[in-house]
Amino acid sequence: RKEVEQDPGPFNVPEGATVAFNCTYSNSASQSFFWYRQDCRKEPKLLMSVYSSGNEDGRFTAQLNRASQYISLLIRDSKLSDSATYLCVVGGGSYIPTFGRGTSLIVHP
Amino acid sequence: DVKVTQSSRYLVKRTGEKVFLECVQDMDHENMFWYRQDPGLGLRLIYFSYDVKMKEKGDIPEGYSVSREKKERFSLILESASTNQTSMYLCASSDRGQRNEQFFGPGTRLTVL
Numbered sequence: 004r005k006e007v008e009q010d011p012g013p014f015n016v017p018e019g020a021t022v023a024f025n026c027t028y029s030n031s032a033s034q035s036f037f038w039y040r041q042d043c044r045k046e047p048k049l050l051m052s053v054y055s056s057g058n059e060d061g062r063f064t065a066q067l068n069r070a071s072q073y074i075s076l077l078i079r080d081s082k083l084s085d086s087a088t089y090l091c092v093v094g095g096g097s098y099i100p101t102f103g104r105g106t107s108l109i110v111h112p
Numbered sequence: 113d114v115k116v117t118q119s120s121r122y123l124v125k126r127t128g129e130k131v132f133l134e135c136v137q138d139m140d141h142e143n144m145f146w147y148r149q150d151p152g153l154g155l156r157l158i159y160f161s162y163d164v165k166m167k168e169k170g171d172i173p174e175g176y177s178v179s180r181e182k183k184e185r186f187s188l189i190l191e192s193a194s195t196n197q198t199s200m201y202l203c204a205s206s207d208r209g210q211r212n213e214q215f216f217g218p219g220t221r222l223t224v225l
Binding site for chain 2: 035037045046047048049052090092099100102103104105
């Protein structure tokens, strides 16, 4: 399995800001892509899948760029409750997805 | 609602003890995983299983073994606990489809003294 790289942050932003994270992956054969959210001392939970055409869920938008081998997560109008670690996950044809180490987001008043 | 449960949230053991961590999923998933998570190191795969009685080593299997006798249950065994196995242990499951979406249990925070 190949690497998945994320900027660990922390990204420190005020409420209402727009923030974006990128994640690069090295295995060009990767077929599935996800963003997970992990709150402090909790388990990771799926935030959203990332499709080739991109997808949006409320304030969250995920994009996939296969040519440059990265996925992105955009959060608009940040809320205090968005503070968490965001994990990039890339899956190939095997059973095992590869996790990035996560990007920490802190939204302050 | 999908559910992955782990036998303990917190566990304290002594060096040299044999430790069992249990994980149960109710989603009829074929794949099950054991990870440990340490600050700055992210999630590291210990073992996974893609079917009953099948298991494969992950990135850090040393000092661990696993058992999958039933589809819904995947056990992690620390044969002789050591202090460097103090960590958060997370179990996950997924179906056999290519999407690989994983569902996690709440984690077991293990301290080895």
